[in-house]
Amino acid sequence: MATQTRQLVDLLSAEGHNVHVVQTNSAYSPAWIKKIRGARAIFRLLPYFRKVWQLAGKVNVIHLMANSGWSWQLFSAPVIWIAWIRKTPLIVNYRGGEAPQYFSRSMPWIRPTMKRAVKIVVPSGYLEKVFGEYGFQCEVIPNIVNLERFMPNPAASYKTNSRFTLIVTRNLEPIYGLPTAIKALALAADHIPSIEVLIAGTGPEKERLKNLSKRLGVDDKVHFVGRLGPGEIEKFYQGADVMLNPTTVDNMPNSILEALASCVPVISTNIGGVPYMVEHNNTALLVPVNDEEEMARQILRLYKDDKLREKLIVNGLQEVAQYSWLSVKPLWLSAYNSVQHKLRIN
Structure with missing residues (x-):
């Protein structure tokens, strides 16, 4: 998820869009607090929520990269409520591979929060199906692969070496x-x-x-x-x-x-x-x-x-x-444009 986030931020920024990133794992301040297990979570979460609150009043759309389990409860659900309170359209980009297990245990707690999002985007038909089983409509926008980085080795020839x-x-x-x-x-x-x-x-x-x-x-x-x-x-x-x-x-x-x-x-x-x-x-x-x-x-x-x-x-x-930026970019731009001035999904 971190790789996809960095890649999307870089690509959108290169297109001239103003993108703000709020990290969930920013450095502790003061640094020594990371040695205290109980306190360090508070010292990470409070600055995170403060930054989200401040940005929610300035941006057009919040794109939330979300996962299952504690990640959802600590870093995703509060952001959705902040966006809802501040009337900022929010897209939940859900990527948890363990979604079926998590939803089966926790949907009564997840549903009220998820309904405050304007749109749910998932990277695969698999997660679209999982969400559909709980009555949520999703849009599928696939992951991005950088075809300029990952490409065939022109010098490679199968079985030319001994291994x-x-x-x-x-x-x-x-x-x-x-x-x-x-x-x-x-x-x-x-x-x-x-x-x-x-x-x-x-x-x-x-x-x-x-x-x-x-x-x-x-x-x-x-x-x-x-x-x-x-x-x-x-x-x-x-x-x-x-x-x-x-x-x-x-x-x-x-x-x-x-x-x-x-x-x-x-x-x-x-x-x-x-x-x-x-x-x-x-x-x-x-x-x-x-x-x-x-x-x-x-x-x-x-x-x-x-x-x-x-x-x-x-x-x-x-x-x-189909996973190149050329193919995926129009899908994200359309998603962002579609949620502006809306406050919740149906």
Whole structure:
């Protein structure tokens, strides 16, 4: 969500629009307060609310990037009420992959707040369906992928080096299913001795994943490269043969779009909004959640079947074109224009 926010701000600013950003994670003031667990939340929230209140009286529209759980309760719901009190049109841009679970538990608390928004925008048909089940109408505006950053490597030629490289670009957290990727690699390694997986991300599961790799005898094939910044992540995709997305919860992962734009075939779990983004055997290969055997089988398919690989690459490039700024910009400008002078959704 942070990446999409920065990208949208930069693109709108470049078009000449006056964009103000209020961060939820601004530096603590005074700095020493971050050492006090109970107090630091207050010292972060109060300045955040003050900035939102001040800006709400000056801007034409508030674009709220929203997520599930505590993020919604602490950083989103109060902003919606501030906008409503100050009579500033607000768009909720909801991006929580865990929306079904969160809504089922908390909708009685969510509904009164959500009704104060002028418009709800979601990035996928998946979330549109989830909101529809609770009687909310949404507009779908997809994520943006920078096709000038993420592009095919003109020097790359499949199978010209000695390694068959899988990549994963997810943080090392339980919901992202990294054990499935490692287990799938271990199964595929019996048939592809040159296989390896490079995992870009950080998180609390690193030691557990390392231990799993050792138990499976593939610790020499599993490499943790840490968090990659701009300029590094693009090259990371360009050096890959396959991108794995083994997640157990997801909405619209930008990593899939970045891989497609980089001509890297994708194998993903068929969870959440992923089937709304890509089609099995046409633009990607989809497998059930936590099914390392099926993921390994699809890895072998891509290793052996050059025609399938080429089909996924060509179709993926065509698919990802709809996520360019050229395609998405008119949708956002129309959304902003449509909510001015309105105070709530129907």
